Amino acid sequence: MSVIAIYSPKGGVGKSTIAVDLAWRCAVAGGHETLLWDLDPQGGSSWLLGHEPDERMRAAGVFQRDGRPQALIEPTEFPRLSLLAADDSLRQLPLQLARLGQRRRLQTLTQFMARDYPRIVLDCPPMQNEVSDQVIAAADVLIVPLPPSPLSARALDLLRRDLTREHPRHPPILPVLSMYDSRRSFHRIAREGPMAPFPTIPYSSGIEQIAFRRAPLGTFAPYCEAARALDRLWRAIEAKLADMGVG
Numbered sequence: 001m002s003v004i005a006i007y008s009p010k011g012g013v014g015k016s017t018i019a020v021d022l023a024w025r026c027a028v029a030g031g032h033e034t035l036l037w038d039l040d041p042q043g044g045s046s047w048l049l050g051h052e053p054d055e056r057m058r059a060a061g062v063f064q065r066d067g068r069p070q071a072l073i074e075p076t077e078f079p080r081l082s083l084l085a086a087d088d089s090l091r092q093l094p095l096q097l098a099r100l101g102q103r104r105r106l107q108t109l110t111q112f113m114a115r116d117y118p119r120i121v122l123d124c125p126p127m128q129n130e131v132s133d134q135v136i137a138a139a140d141v142l143i144v145p146l147p148p149s150p151l152s153a154r155a156l157d158l159l160r161r162d163l164t165r166e167h168p169r170h171p172p173i174l175p176v177l178s179m180y181d182s183r184r185s186f187h188r189i190a191r192e193g194p195m196a197p198f199p200t201i202p203y204s205s206g207i208e209q210i211a212f213r214r215a216p217l218g219t220f221a222p223y224c225e226a227a228r229a230l231d232r233l234w235r236a237i238e239a240k241l242a243d244m245g246v247g
């Protein structure tokens with residue numbers, strides 16, 4: 001079993017887009033029962049997978065002592081892919097987790113659910129708080145999308161510094177260069193630096209369409225350059241998990 005977290009302290013870097021695509025590939029191409037758990041109150045990945053908001057606001061209740069995540073998990077239209085959707089109640093989650101006083105509550109829940117879901121993909125809120133601390137404790141690997149900019153390189157350095165200080169046994173980080181546009185000279189310059197070895201997802205109109213169609217790229221443009229890049233990313237993550245012995 002593996003828990004793959006798509007994490008960045010920044011918003012708008014491609015987390016939800018990558019989370020949905022990766023979960024879809026784990027399920028459809030990888031053949032694993034897969035759970036996409038949307039932990040961001042903005043609910044980007046829930047929305048991309050066609051989920052409609054539920055007035056009952058139960059997403060954060062899953063974390064309570066008597067919470068039952070299974071009751072909230074819903075199937076998607078894709079084989080083997082299930083969703084634990086976000087809602088506004090997650091805004092209170094950092095406070096709720098702090099009150100609960102269980103630093104590894106998310107890890108306990110993912111370990112429990114791993115019996116049914118050998119792949120769990122966490123779409124994380126763009127914060128550094130109690131939720132991200134719990135994500136770091138629960139994840140086997142942290143996928144960090146970085147748009148090509150010196151600010152991203154700096155954000156990655158800061159993240160590495162914080163993880164080393166506060167989570168010395170943190171999971172491996174897999175940085176991903178996201179939204180890369182080879183026509184832009186500053187993107188090319190950014191990629192020539194320390195970001196050169198990272199897997200790269202191009203800036204693409206196909207990926208933009210995901211949000212209009214509310215469907216993974218592979219379902220409507222499986223052979224475009226961006227779909228092939230996302231496929232390579234999925235394969236690189238699977239290879240990493242296999243190396244780590246958690247695949």
Ligand SMILES: Nc1ncnc2c1ncn2[C@@H]1O[C@H](COP(=O)(O)OP(=O)(O)O)[C@@H](O)[C@H]1O
Nearest residue numbers: 011012013014015016017179202203204207208
């Ligand atoms: N590689 C890409 N090419 C084009 N648009 C992208 C790409 N990745 C993300 N986007 C768009 O950028 C916006 C932010 O992406 P999103 O996945 O919601 O980021 P986050 O979850 O980090 O906030 C969305 O409108 C999405 O469609």
Ligand SMILES: [Mg+2]
Nearest residue numbers: 015016040044
């Ligand atoms: Mg998002």
